[in-house]
Amino acid sequence: MAEKSTKKTPVKKELSLEDQLAAKRAELMDLRKSHAAGELVNPRAITAAKKDIARLLTSINQGKEA
DSSP states (O other): OOOOOOOOOOOOOOOOOHHHHHHHHHHHHHHHHHTHHHHSSTTTTHHHHHHHHHHHHHHHHHHOOO
């Protein structure tokens, strides 16, 4: 019989808004580089990443005002 793996799946912690923002900005940079190289399949992903960044910035700024 095959042995069962007892490896536990890691628990994913929620990232702070600043960490999410940094990740989205890095993703946007990668998307722009791949678009410039002609490798990007869906150029609308750039627009979606920009909108996600704007949403995160809005959430961060609303939290500072409260």
